[in-house]
Amino acid sequence: MKILIVGCGRLGSYLALSFSREGHSVTVVDVDKEALASLGPDFQGETVVGKGIDEEVLRRAGIEQVDIFIAATGYDNTNIMASYVAKEIFKIKNVITRLDDPKKAEIFRSLGLNVISPITLAAEAIRKCAEGLLCTSLSSAEEK
Amino acid sequence: MYIIIVGGGKVGYYLGKSLLESGHEILVVEKNPNRANFLIDELGADHVWLGDGCDSSTFEQIGLNRADAVIAVTGDDEDNLVICLLAKQKFGVPRTIARINNPRNAKIFAHLGVDVTVSTTEVIEAQIQRALPIPSLVHLLALKRGGIELVEGKIAPGSPADGKRIRELGIPDDALVVMVVRDDQTIVPYGDTTLMAGDEILAVTSPQSKEVLKRIILGK
Numbered sequence: 001m002k003i004l005i006v007g008c009g010r011l012g013s014y015l016a017l018s019f020s021r022e023g024h025s026v027t028v029v030d031v032d033k034e035a036l037a038s039l040g041p042d043f044q045g046e047t048v049v050g051k052g053i054d055e056e057v058l059r060r061a062g063i064e065q066v067d068i069f070i071a072a073t074g075y076d077n078t079n080i081m082a083s084y085v086a087k088e089i090f091k092i093k094n095v096i097t098r099l100d101d102p103k104k105a106e107i108f109r110s111l112g113l114n115v116i117s118p119i120t121l122a123a124e125a126i127r128k129c130a131e132g133l134l135c136t137s138l139s140s141a142e143e144k
Numbered sequence: 145m146y147i148i149i150v151g152g153g154k155v156g157y158y159l160g161k162s163l164l165e166s167g168h169e170i171l172v173v174e175k176n177p178n179r180a181n182f183l184i185d186e187l188g189a190d191h192v193w194l195g196d197g198c199d200s201s202t203f204e205q206i207g208l209n210r211a212d213a214v215i216a217v218t219g220d221d222e223d224n225l226v227i228c229l230l231a232k233q234k235f236g237v238p239r240t241i242a243r244i245n246n247p248r249n250a251k252i253f254a255h256l257g258v259d260v261t262v263s264t265t266e267v268i269e270a271q272i273q274r275a276l277p278i279p280s281l282v283h284l285l286a287l288k289r290g291g292i293e294l295v296e297g298k299i300a301p302g303s304p305a306d307g308k309r310i311r312e313l314g315i316p317d318d319a320l321v322v323m324v325v326r327d328d329q330t331i332v333p334y335g336d337t338t339l340m341a342g343d344e345i346l347a348v349t350s351p352q353s354k355e356v357l358k359r360i361i362l363g364k
């Protein structure tokens with residue numbers, strides 16, 4: 001599978017390395033050359049320096065051939081714009097958008113983007129964990 | 145009209161000031177507290193909102209749903225796009241206008257329904273081109289969707305258009321001469337209008353036909 005990832009921060013680089021390790025063909029775009037260099041020698045894919053909202057940069061990164069486009073920078077607005085460029089200009093079917101702001105996540109999900117919100121996911125996981133802990137401590141209290 | 149301007153830099157400030165002078169209700173949204181204080185001193189506290197214009201809760205607080213127009217003039221194209229999308233899609237604002245810094249971004253803005261884009265780079269380029277004594281086809285305005293442009297040019301002596309009727313010029317179907325200015329006279333042309341060197345013309349054209357039009361008018 002060909003995967004294009006915009007943003008090489010903690011999330012982008014984690015995804016890039018894990019997809020590349022599984023044998024997928026991965027290209028990562030970031031404005032920061034050093035962020036791309038931090039992928040290290042283990043990374044088998046391509047890197048492109050530039051803004052992920054820029055058509056020319058995305059074309060250089062081979063967007064026309066990708067199966068999956070992931071906008072994973074730390075800036076919600078950049079991710080929104082990059083996703084729309086991929087969807088509307090390049091007609092990429094599988095576009096995933098990271099949005100940290102839960103409210104924006106809800107709005108743009110309703111406008112048709114495929115949104116992943118790390119904050120909401122983490123909050124849900126923490127709640128579940130907390131509820132689980134609470135249950136076990138309550139039942140052990142009952143046993144006594 | 146109630147007009148919301150997002151971004152209180154130089155463009156937002158002067159725009160707010162002039163719209164205020166022409167009697168409109170305006171609100172300038174600025175997230176930097178120092179800049180917001182300057183704007184409050186200049187425009188009055190009623191016309192400035194300290195907050196993030198990309199945050200939908202800001203929009204609820206300032207009554208975006210009753211705005212007649214939203215103008216996004218921050219220095220970042222991605223912010224301006226999100227502001228206009230929220231205004232249009234979420235709050236139903238009838239008119240959205242965005243400043244764009246990279247002319248290449250005009251396409252996606254138009255595609256997503258932003259009503260008007262103003263490219264600062266292209267505006268400056270067009271002004272300079274007009275000031276230079278070099279014959280050229282000057283870009284005046286990009287119209288929403290369809291990618292149609294309004295351009296201006298002067299018929300060059302000896303060009304294919306000099307002394308010919310418009311219908312004989314082989315102008316492509318997706319281009320049209322809409323106005324001819326000769327001396328002090330303005331002519332609305334039709335197929336039989338004869339063009340002459342020195343005529344200034346306004347034309348609408350698709351980007352593909354711009355080069356053909358340019359060759360007809362300027363002869364190169």
